[in-house]
Amino acid sequence: MSALRIAVSGLHRGENPQPGAGIIRSIRRQHPDAFIAGLTYDAMESGIYVEGGPDAIFPMPYPTNGAEAFLERLDTVLAQSPVDIFIPTLDSEVELLVHLETELRQRGLRTCLPDKAAFAQRAKNRLGALAGACQVTVPETVSVHSVAGAAWAARKLGYPLMVKGQYYDAKYAGSEMELSSAVSKLLSDWGAPAMLQRCVHGPEFNALGLGDGEGGIVGLCCIRKTIVSDKGKGLGGMTISDKRLTAICERLIGELRWRGPFEIEVMLDEARGEYALIEINPRFPAWIDFPSMIGANFPAALLEMILAGGRPAPLAECPAGHFYLRHQVEVHGHIDQLAALSTSADFHPKL
């Protein structure tokens, strides 16, 4: 069998890590000979330069530039370095690609993406309706389109609040002044609407998994975030086994008939003693390589699912009591590499 040829994006592993580098590491655990093309949006994505990283790098236009620019660049990439499978890792990519299944298929590129309706159903401003249908609690949330509208809504919700960007980022607001600044910044960065959400106090839990597209889950790994950075990123996590959390994930994924990778973020509302749904991400998280270390290789299962065109064998259970710590290291690059990426628009790190 010839080696797999796979494109993976989102290679940064700095303060705000993306999933791509972890996905590549997991793929290499099972398919060491796979050819991996890294699709990048910034020459400083650290995963470009890591040992065991991608075999070739191709800068891409931001998905927000639209389908035409993205597909045009993809055609150039495929002409130079054919790949059969694409694993997108960023929310904005998935949002674009769920509308481009036909175009990707025409190019012989296989993916595993949710359908458009399921993708839209888990959007932050529709999470309440989804949660209601699944008997899951969600903190009271209001969509706002302006600073004035946010101030008005906040009087009803009360402080403190979390303010969330449409696609990404969340800021704490303890007063009207902090709220104005947060809403203004998030509207400017991510567009309208921004979301105001009642603050939940308690520990954070995440569940990563793979949906089979028929309402089932191929594998699930649940963790409690044990170390959280200033930006809310999990620098450490401990596997847990809680039937309540598993049941919540099963209800949500069953309702969505979700196909492909997901991450469900919840908090344990200590005042109410119940989980509150915070977010459903349409991709693997940055800690994706951790379950691979304890016998549940989700990226390899995803590849199996794409190649077989159906549900793969269920992944091994991730038993409670295993933990990860994010360990930062330096990677080395040379100005020639940076120059190549900044000017000629493609690059082979191993040359």
Added chain:
Amino acid sequence: MPTPLSEIMLNDKGFAFDPTTGESFQLSTTGLEIIRALRHAPDRDAALTKLIEEFEVDENTARRDFDQFLASIEQIGWLP
């Protein structure tokens, strides 16, 4: 959701891990013995009786320590 005491992961030095919540705790020597007794005895009274016999303490002291410890583990959601 409360975690049954039988599911708490425990080592000989009193390091305890709750697999439902992901929290870990360091138990005192007394706490460790009470948990062991509760796990093996059919009910709370039998566990207390076993502790009194094994450690040769007077009933009042034993009951006070026992009740205090039960209150603390009930607070963190462990069901004896």
